[in-house]
Structure formats: C-alpha cells, structure tokens
Amino acid sequence: MAESEYDSSVKAAVIVGCCLILGLTAAGYFVGRGALRFKSDVRTVTVRGLVEREVSADEAVWTLSLRRAGDDLSEVHRRISKDRDALLAFLQQQGFSAAEMTRQPTRTVDKLAREYGQPQAGERFRYLVSTAVVLRTTQIEQLQKALGATEELLKQGVILDAEREGNIANPRYVITKFNELRPELLALATKNARIVAQQFAADSGVSVGKIHSAHQGSIQIFGSDGHDESSAYSPTSTAVKKLRLVSTIEFELR
Known part of the structure; x- marks a missing residue:
C-alpha cells in the first residue's frame, strides 16, 4: 500500500514538472514574438543632410x-x-x-x-x-x-x-586643417537632415525621434571654378575651395 502511494506521488511530480516546462517554453515563445513584433513596429524616415562651406587654402x-x-x-x-x-x-x-x-x-x-x-x-x-x-x-x-x-x-x-x-x-593649393573642419561639417549636415525629417513628419502628423542609423558620407572638394579637386592629382587647384558633405541619416518617428 505504501509502495503504491509512493509511485503515485512520483507520477504526480513528473506530470507537474512537465507541465511547468511546457508552460515556461510557451511563455518564452510568446514573449519573444512580442519583442519581435515591437521591433518591427518602429517607424523610421531616411533623409539626406547637405552642407557646403567655402574655405580658403592655407598652404600652397x-x-x-x-x-x-x-x-x-x-x-x-x-x-x-x-x-x-x-x-x-x-x-x-x-x-x-x-x-x-x-x-x-x-x-x-x-x-x-x-x-x-x-x-x-x-x-x-x-x-x-x-x-x-x-x-x-x-x-x-x-x-x-x-x-x-x-x-x-x-x-x-x-x-x-x-x-x-x-x-x-x-x-x-592645400587645406591643411581639413580634419579639424570635418566634425563641424558633420554636425551641420546632421542638423540639416533633421530639419528635412521634421518637415516630412509634420506633413505625416508624427514627430521626429532619435537617430536610428547614419552614414556620414565623404567630403568632396570643389574649386572656385566648379571642378572636382577631391583627388591629390587633380588637374586644377584654386586658392578658394568649396567643401561639400552629404550625410544619409535614418530617424525614428513617434
């Protein structure tokens, strides 16, 4: 009689354990699905920020x-x-x-x-x-x-x-302080990109949130005559140059 009661207790414990494992597995599945669904619901807008700056060469x-x-x-x-x-x-x-x-x-x-x-x-x-x-x-x-x-x-x-x-x-003609100008140009390009994103958001009835992703882009150098002087072996070089940066930035919408 005692042995029969012991076997019944073991079986009950096994059943309870299996149910607990299945419950935790199911809960984890639904939580994971909920996280994926939340992530996919993030709305974004991708815009470009343009900035141009005229700079005089400081070395020749x-x-x-x-x-x-x-x-x-x-x-x-x-x-x-x-x-x-x-x-x-x-x-x-x-x-x-x-x-x-x-x-x-x-x-x-x-x-x-x-x-x-x-x-x-x-x-x-x-x-x-x-x-x-x-x-x-x-x-x-x-x-x-x-x-x-x-x-x-x-x-x-x-x-x-x-x-x-x-x-x-x-x-x-050379701009030796090129690297010192880069952070300022990048900040202005980001600012201009946000202005464009805000205009888009206003037309859509939403607001602009934080940056989701960004691509800085490369800085191009143009002479005062309009020729591209980005290469060190450019056939033209003027004392006054125009720096141009186009950054691609993705903002979250809320």
Whole structure:
C-alpha cells in the first residue's frame, strides 16, 4: 500500500514538472514574438543632410622644373646650375625664405646609354639634364603675385619646364586643417537632415525621434571654378575651395 502511494506521488511530480516546462517554453515563445513584433513596429524616415562651406587654402606647393639638353655634359650641367641659382634668387626677391624652398636632385639622361644605344628620331642632343625647386609656403597671395612675375625668368634665359607637371595642378593649393573642419561639417549636415525629417513628419502628423542609423558620407572638394579637386592629382587647384558633405541619416518617428 505504501509502495503504491509512493509511485503515485512520483507520477504526480513528473506530470507537474512537465507541465511547468511546457508552460515556461510557451511563455518564452510568446514573449519573444512580442519583442519581435515591437521591433518591427518602429517607424523610421531616411533623409539626406547637405552642407557646403567655402574655405580658403592655407598652404600652397609650387614645383618649378628646369631642363637643359646638349652634347657636352659639363656645359649642360653648368647651364642648369646657373638656371637653378637664378630661380632661387627670383623666389627670394618675391619674398620667400630659403626654408620654404627645397632643391630636388639633378637627373641626367644619356641617350646613347639606353638599351637601343642610339638617339631616337627627332632627338638632337645626347644629354638631357633636369632638376626642380619645390616651394612650400603659407604666403598664398605672395605666391599668386610670383606666378605673374615669371616673365622675369624668361628675360634671363631661364625656361620653366611645363612637361614634367603632367596633368597635375601646379601650384597646388592645400587645406591643411581639413580634419579639424570635418566634425563641424558633420554636425551641420546632421542638423540639416533633421530639419528635412521634421518637415516630412509634420506633413505625416508624427514627430521626429532619435537617430536610428547614419552614414556620414565623404567630403568632396570643389574649386572656385566648379571642378572636382577631391583627388591629390587633380588637374586644377584654386586658392578658394568649396567643401561639400552629404550625410544619409535614418530617424525614428513617434
């Protein structure tokens, strides 16, 4: 009799335990479904915030290249050294210091030492010697004046080599405080995006909440002539630039 009562108690405990497990499982399922449904009910609006800022360059890099050719190597080197001295003197006369000038190495090409051993058609001289002086300065206005005075070099027989510049702007105007401007531009773009979102929300009878997600976007640099100068190898470069940032931001609606 006692054994029968014990078996009945065990069976009852097992049944109660199973019911408890099933109940907890079901509760967890419905709670999870409720959380998913709540998350999917979040309404959002995605807008773009545009900001543009005109900024003046605070540094300029001007590469002045020289080249001479001839059959007498010593004479060619003498002439290009004289040209470089005249160029350095010209820059000093324009108000630039020696610390702002950097002499580039002199490069000599012997056309007879090339793989084919003979000058190509149309080449008159055996030796080609080139060098350059790089001016890096914060005196933007002074540099622009010097650009208009390069005729003085021509009067001395000094010819600047434009071929070495390729398709890259020369001089190149730079904004060195670019990273310092980034947070301010991002804040303004976010502010403008919220204004657009608020207009949308007002038309829909709702209000704008917190940011749900955001994509900063890249900052583009345009010259005062409208050309894109975002690349360091841009063929144009102006002293006054326009920075443009377009951010994509998703706001919650409530």
